[in-house]
Amino acid sequence: MDDIVYLDNNATTRPLDSVVEAMGLMLAGEYANPSSLHRFGQSVRHRMECARAQVASLVGADPREIVFTAGGTESINLAIRGTLSVSGNKRHLVTSTVEHSAVRNLARQLRREGYDVTEVGVDRSGRLDLDRLTERLRDDTALISVMYANNETGVVFDVESVAALAAERDIPLHLDAVQAVGKVGIDLARLPATLMSISAHKFHGPKGAGALYVRRGARLRSLQYGGRQERDLRPGTENVPAIIGMGVAAEAVANELADGASRVAQLRDRLEAGLRGSAPRVHVNGHGAPRLPNTTNIAFPGVRAEALLLTLSEHGICASSGAACSSGALEPSHVLQAMGLEAELIDSSLRFSLSSFTTDEEVDCALSVIPPIVARLAAIAGNQ
Numbered sequence: 234m235d236d237i238v239y240l241d242n243n244a245t246t247r248p249l250d251s252v253v254e255a256m257g258l259m260l261a262g263e264y265a266n267p268s269s270l271h272r273f274g275q276s277v278r279h280r281m282e283c284a285r286a287q288v289a290s291l292v293g294a295d296p297r298e299i300v301f302t303a304g305g306t307e308s309i310n311l312a313i314r315g316t317l318s319v320s321g322n323k324r325h326l327v328t329s330t331v332e333h334s335a336v337r338n339l340a341r342q343l344r345r346e347g348y349d350v351t352e353v354g355v356d357r358s359g360r361l362d363l364d365r366l367t368e369r370l371r372d373d374t375a376l377i378s379v380m381y382a383n384n385e386t387g388v389v390f391d392v393e394s395v396a397a398l399a400a401e402r403d404i405p406l407h408l409d410a411v412q413a414v415g416k417v418g419i420d421l422a423r424l425p426a427t428l429m430s431i432s433a434h435k436f437h438g439p440k441g442a443g444a445l446y447v448r449r450g451a452r453l454r455s456l457q458y459g460g461r462q463e464r465d466l467r468p469g470t471e472n473v474p475a476i477i478g479m480g481v482a483a484e485a486v487a488n489e490l491a492d493g494a495s496r497v498a499q500l501r502d503r504l505e506a507g508l509r510g511s512a513p514r515v516h517v518n519g520h521g522a523p524r525l526p527n528t529t530n531i532a533f534p535g536v537r538a539e540a541l542l543l544t545l546s547e548h549g550i551c552a553s554s555g556a557a558c559s560s561g562a563l564e565p566s567h568v569l570q571a572m573g574l575e576a577e578l579i580d581s582s583l584r585f586s587l588s589s590f591t592t593d594e595e596v597d598c599a600l601s602v603i604p605p606i607v608a609r610l611a612a613i614a615g616n617q
Contacts (some may be wrong), residue, residue, distance in 0.1 A: 281301075305435075325375055432445070535614060
């Protein structure tokens with residue numbers, strides 16, 4: 234859509250043209266079942282294994298450590314439930330207060346099932362409290378599950394320290410890296426995580442494709458019963474076109490990760506600076522902490538986030554705020570609440586997330602449109 238300024242890339246990204254083309258070719262011609270033993274099936278199997286190698290290369294893993302899934306949520310559930318199912322008498326899960334709903338709601342359900350769940354807090358900038366994490370580990374801790382980078386603020390956790398702590402205590406570590414993969418360099422050959430969740434549509438691949446990194450030697454049980462696909466961990470015929478698309482996207486972002494991230498960060502910083510300069514009270518949530526290069530979460534005190542979001546949409550600017558519930562209304566962000574921000578900041582915050590497709594002209598457009606809308610809504614609300 235030519236009239237859209239799309240700044241909601243943490244929700245999903247535009248698929249690369251090469252991804253769309255590769256998936257179309259698979260759907261049109263290479264449709265055999267990769268489990269079939271005939272030449273046609275094995276040709277498709279080869280294509281799928283090439284995609285596995287592409288995804289593995291993006292994160293510094295061995296291809297044999299990549300299990301394809303239908304997306305990040307399934308990968309997260311397989312990692313957490315699969316680990317807990319083989320943990321014996323260890324029934325303690327440690328996570329954080331700012332996790333994505335895929336982890337957060339699963340943790341709630343595990344509590345109902347009798348598991349003990351500890352949530353470790355963050356500071357005002359969104360950084361994980363490593364001292365508190367250390368204190369909360371116990372002899373019966375079965376798993377640590379924390380995000381690599383936050384989906385709302387872009388704050389990147391000190392995963393190296395978390396991984397070192399987990400290794401020292403011999404506790405499996407799962408990283409929800411859905412927002413990080415393809416945006417920051419990840420080398421699992423050097424980062425001793427046990428499990429890591431990945432989603433293709435966050436780095437210009439298709440929706441409906443994901444992966445779980447499973448370090449060799451990790452103990453894990455499948456959540457489903459059926460065929461023996463994906464190392465007996467994910468039964469069912471693989472979604473080959475989506476997997477091929479994921480592989481193409483993984484190779485593309487790996488080839489341009491450093492330069493692309495730097496360019497996007499410059500655009501993000503220019504957007505932040507322009508918006509902060511437009512009004513004295515504009516506040517960047519998570520400022521001062523390491524953040525993803527594409528993400529900024531900005532509070533416009535005196536303006537309701539929902540009103541601003543809808544007005545921006547009418548002007549063709551796509552952003553996001555809080556978490557959408559089933560009614561379509563906005564709930565206060567549990568992430569910003571956990572950071573200890575004041576209600577005025579929480580209620581006025583929007584997330585803008587860029588990608589390699591974002592242009593200077595789109596940032597210019599956003600900077601010309603957003604400040605006057607903010608000023609008008611503040612005046613209407615009597616806050617100016």
